Amino acid sequence: MQNQNKQVLVPVGDGCEEIETVAIIDILRRANIDVTFASIKPVEDEKAPLIVGRSGISFICDTYLTETVLKQQFDLIALPGGLSNAQSLGTHQPLLDRLRQQQEEGKWIAAICASPQLVLDKNGFMINSTGTCHPAHVQDYKGQFSEDRVHVSNKFITSRSPGTAIEFALALVELLVDQHTAVQLAKSLLVKR
Amino acid sequence: MQNQNKQVLVPVGDGCEEIETVAIIDILRRANIDVTFASIKPVEDEKAPLIVGRSGISFICDTYLTETVLKQQFDLIALPGGLSNAQSLGTHQPLLDRLRQQQEEGKWIAAICASPQLVLDKNGFMINSTGTCHPAHVQDYKGQFSEDRVHVSNKFITSRSPGTAIEFALALVELLVDQHTAVQLAKSLLVKR
Numbered sequence: 001m002q003n004q005n006k007q008v009l010v011p012v013g014d015g016c017e018e019i020e021t022v023a024i025i026d027i028l029r030r031a032n033i034d035v036t037f038a039s040i041k042p043v044e045d046e047k048a049p050l051i052v053g054r055s056g057i058s059f060i061c062d063t064y065l066t067e068t069v070l071k072q073q074f075d076l077i078a079l080p081g082g083l084s085n086a087q088s089l090g091t092h093q094p095l096l097d098r099l100r101q102q103q104e105e106g107k108w109i110a111a112i113c114a115s116p117q118l119v120l121d122k123n124g125f126m127i128n129s130t131g132t133c134h135p136a137h138v139q140d141y142k143g144q145f146s147e148d149r150v151h152v153s154n155k156f157i158t159s160r161s162p163g164t165a166i167e168f169a170l171a172l173v174e175l176l177v178d179q180h181t182a183v184q185l186a187k188s189l190l191v192k193r
Numbered sequence: 194m195q196n197q198n199k200q201v202l203v204p205v206g207d208g209c210e211e212i213e214t215v216a217i218i219d220i221l222r223r224a225n226i227d228v229t230f231a232s233i234k235p236v237e238d239e240k241a242p243l244i245v246g247r248s249g250i251s252f253i254c255d256t257y258l259t260e261t262v263l264k265q266q267f268d269l270i271a272l273p274g275g276l277s278n279a280q281s282l283g284t285h286q287p288l289l290d291r292l293r294q295q296q297e298e299g300k301w302i303a304a305i306c307a308s309p310q311l312v313l314d315k316n317g318f319m320i321n322s323t324g325t326c327h328p329a330h331v332q333d334y335k336g337q338f339s340e341d342r343v344h345v346s347n348k349f350i351t352s353r354s355p356g357t358a359i360e361f362a363l364a365l366v367e368l369l370v371d372q373h374t375a376v377q378l379a380k381s382l383l384v385k386r
């Protein structure tokens with residue numbers, strides 16, 4: 001039997017914002033979405049894919065972002081923030097190529113915090129779409145900007161900070177699964193409305 | 194020069210709720226509080242203290258919860274939730290002894306989600322204090338109960354779920370540092386008020 005679950009890729013580097021990273025993965029998995037949590041650091045054989053977040057929390061990712069992973073189909077690629085993580089994601093050529101492919105295929109791309117500006121806006125993804133980002137990056141944002149906490153424009157979902165991360169993750173559930181699932185999850189998590 | 198930072202212990206076992214665990218550590222560290230993230234699993238020499246959360250996210254903790262760690266002074270011990278984590282914390286005798294010492298010294302103890310009931314209430318810590326917990330555990334809660342999202346009673350701070358975790362962590366900052374720091378952090382994180 002084929003796996004009907006939606007497939008999501010969450011690529012991260014050192015300095016990722018931990019609340020944003022975990023809110024995306026935890027909440028999507030609670031909605032029965034398959035999430036691949038992938039380190040963008042160079043593969044070290046025999047070594048687990050370790051990532052250290054901006055507040056010093058260490059994660060072992062599910063995998064490195066190998067060619068095999070990059071060749072998989074994903075319904076959504078979601079980019080957490082954190083300044084140095086966003087800088088790394090925004091200059092990682094294999095990831096940028098994969099995001100370009102995702103855009104050309106008309107599939108979802110999501111980014112929060114520093115990543116909408118440093119990964120998407122800076123690399124020309126947002127030319128025909130509106131986005132939001134962390135207040136510290138608004139001055140550098142070249143494209144059409146929104147003040148929304150979570151903004152959907154064409155196939156881009158963007159958001160602003162750790163304090164908007166749960167709303168962002170629930171919006172991803174609504175887009176990938178349905179509104180009922182997102183509302184039920186928000187209720188069970190006691191999310192403030 | 195002596196380190197004037199407040200000291201906080203966050204003990205966890207497998208099955209911890211990832212958003213709760215990370216919100217506490219990330220937000221306290223942003224307030225310049227020293228956080229020790231400790232695995233309660235048996236020490237395995239040469240092996241990093243790996244913990245796997247309820248949604249499958251793997252963490253490398255800062256340390257195991259060794260006797261050396263248990264002998265340190267902490268201004269606060271904060272217990273994340275997640276059902277099997279709370280069950281493990283609530284039956285870990287060295288941790289329960291250390292919590293009893295913390296209570297006798299009149300120092301802060303915090304718990305969220307399943308932990309207020311399965312660690313604190315069930316083990317008799319809440320006899321003279323009021324607490325809250327995850328809705329699923331309210332029926333088993335024997336002590337005085339509050340419906341607050343974050344409740345402070347004597348030296349206990351309790352809260353309810355992943356959706357209240359950021360408010361909970363900000364309340365800990367307010368109690369350990371000051372209100373100004375908590376309000377500034379809430380603003381910079383774009384927390385919904």
Ligand SMILES: [Cu+]
Pocket residue numbers: 210274275276306307327
């Ligand atoms: Cu829970």
